[in-house]
Amino acid sequence: MDKVQTSIRTANTPAVLVDLDIARRNIERFQAYAETHGLKVRPHIKTHKLPAIAEMQLRAGAIGITCQKVSEAQAMVDGSPEIRDVLITYNILGTEKLDHLAALARKVTLSVVADNETVIDGLSEKFASEPAPLTVLVECNTGADRCGVPTPEAAAALAQRIANAPGLKFGGLMTYPPAGGAGAVEAFMTRAKALIEASGIAVPVITSGGTPSMMDAAEAPVTTEYRPGTYVYNDRSLVSRGVCGWDDCALTVLATVVSVPSANRAIIDAGSKTQTSDLLGLTGYGHVLGRDDIAIDQLSEEHGRLVSQGPIDLKVGDKLRIVPNHACVVTNMVDAVHIVENGAISAVWPVTARGRIV
C-alpha cells in the first residue's frame, strides 16, 4: 500500500476513488440498524475486495464475511488475520475448487451453500476425509429466480441429505431475495425451518442479503443474519432507489475531459473499462457529481460520452467525479483504488481479490 498524499485535482485518470470516511459511516449505519433488530451482519466483500475494509466491517461488529468464489475467499483470508469466519454463498463443484476449499477450511471457520444433490455429494466426498466437517447451508429461491431450491419442502429434503452426509454439517438456510422480498423470505423460511426442525434437525442460521432492502431486513424476523454488499460504497442504482444520497457514495470514478467536440457533447477518459456497462435498470452510465444536467449516454472501452441539453460548459482538461451505476463491478476493473481521507488521496490500495473468478 503506497502511501501518497495527492490532491484529487492532480491524480492521473481515470482513477477509482474510495472515500474511507463515507465508507465508515455507511458501515456503522447498517451495523446500528442490525443491532437494534438483533440481526448479525456478514458483509459481502464483492463490493470492495479489500481486506482492510473487511477489517473495518469486522471491527464495527460484523461476525464474518461473505464471498462468492473460493479464490476470492482465499485472497481475503490471506490478506487479513482478522478474517476468521467466511461464508461462500456458491455451489462449489470440481476437484480443484474442492481442494482449495478444504485447505481454507483448515484455516478459518468456513461454511458454503448448496441447492442440489450433486454439489452436496461432491462436498461430502471431499470432506469425509478432512479433520472437521464442513458447514453447508441450503440455498433457497425466495423470488430472485437465480439459484436456490424452489420450495420449503425441497429445502427440508436437502437439509436432511446434508445432515446425513459424511463430512458435512447442516448450517441453516440462505437466500438472496429480490428487492422488497422480506415478506417472501419470512414465509419461505418459516415454513422450511418448521419442516426441518420437525425432522429433528436444528436450523442455527437463516441468512438473507441485498443492500436495496437492507433497511427492511427486520421485516423478516425469522432471519438471523444479513449480508449486505454494496452498502459500504453505495452507487447510482441505490440513489435512484432512494436508499441513499450522493453524499453517501464512497466510490467515485475520477475522469478527465479529453475532448469537447461540440457545444453539448464532451468525452471523458473513463469508459466501460472503468465504469463497466452495467445498467441495473437505469438509463445512462453513471452520474456526474454536481452536474445534474449531464447524461453519460454512451460508453466505449476508453471513452465516456457526456451530453447535455444546453451548453455542456466543460473544457479539455477538466476533472469530473462520477458515481457509477454499480460500485461492485467497478472495483473489479482496476488493479488498485485510490483512498481518499479528509478530501485528499492518502494511499493507493491494490484490489486484493480483483478478478478472482474461480
Place this chain on the structure above:
Amino acid sequence: MDKVQTSIRTANTPAVLVDLDIARRNIERFQAYAETHGLKVRPHIKTHKLPAIAEMQLRAGAIGITCQKVSEAQAMVDGSPEIRDVLITYNILGTEKLDHLAALARKVTLSVVADNETVIDGLSEKFASEPAPLTVLVECNTGADRCGVPTPEAAAALAQRIANAPGLKFGGLMTYPPAGGAGAVEAFMTRAKALIEASGIAVPVITSGGTPSMMDAAEAPVTTEYRPGTYVYNDRSLVSRGVCGWDDCALTVLATVVSVPSANRAIIDAGSKTQTSDLLGLTGYGHVLGRDDIAIDQLSEEHGRLVSQGPIDLKVGDKLRIVPNHACVVTNMVDAVHIVENGAISAVWPVTARGRIV
C-alpha cells in the same frame, strides 16, 4: 507462460479460452483482403492485449499496432521486441502521461492523435525538448459522434497547428467511423486532404478502423491504413451482423452448470465478472455453442442465467462454451487466458495489457 496440456473438459471454470488456430485464420483473412486493396493493416490490440498475438499479426504483414492508452502501449512494447511501431488513437493530456509518452517515443516509432488545440499544445510543450519530434494525426468525426473534429476545415486548421508546433510533426488523419461509414470517410477525408495539401502540408497517412465494416474498407480508397481490433477473435455481435460465423470465434468462455433449479432454467458460473454486461445492441448475454435454443437472459457478477423454451436438458457439472457479445471487454476481465491449440489447452497466458486504463 505456463505450459500445460489440459483437456477443455477438465479445466477449472470459468475460463476464457483463445483458439490460436482460429485467431491465425482470422488474421490472415483480413491481411489478404487488405493487401489485395493496397491497404496497410495496423491492428488494435485492445481485443487481445497480448504481445504474442501482436507478433502473429506483425508476422502476417501488419505494419504496427494501435493502442488506446499510453499504459497499454507501454505494456505491449515491453512485452515484445517485435513491436516497433505504435499508434495511440487517443487525446493525451497530463504530466504523468506525457512523461511516459516521451519515454516510449525514445524506444519505438510512435504516433498519437489529437482533436483539439489544448492536446496539441500540451504535446508540443513536452516534445519541444525531446530528441525527435512526435508524429500527431488529427482525429476526425465521420459520424460516430465520439471524439474528432466535426469538419474537414477544422481538420485542416489543426493540421496547420501541428505542422507549426515545436516538437511535433503532422502525420495525417484518423477516424473511427460508424459501421457502414465508408462513404462518409471517403467524403470527409478527400476534402480534408485537399485542404491540407493546398496549404503545402503532406498527408502521409489516412487511417480508419472497425471490424464490422472491415471487408468494405476498400470502399473508402482515400484511406491508406486500417485498424481492425475484434476481427482477431470475433464475437456474438459480429456473428449477428453477418461478419463471421460461430466457427470464426476464437474467444469463448468455458463455464460449468452449477444449478438447474427448474425445468427450463440453469445457472452457470460465468457472470458479468467474466462475460461483462456489454450488450452492443443485442438481446441477452452471449451464445451457448451448440444450443441455439438457450438464451442467457441475466447476468449477475458470478452467475449467468440460462433459460430455454422447452426443457433445458442440462445437469449440474455440465460444461458449456459461450461466445460472448463482445470479445474485447472479456479479455480485460481476466488475469490470464487459456490458449487452445488442436482442441486442447496448451498454455496459460497472462493478459499483459489487462486493466491498463491510464
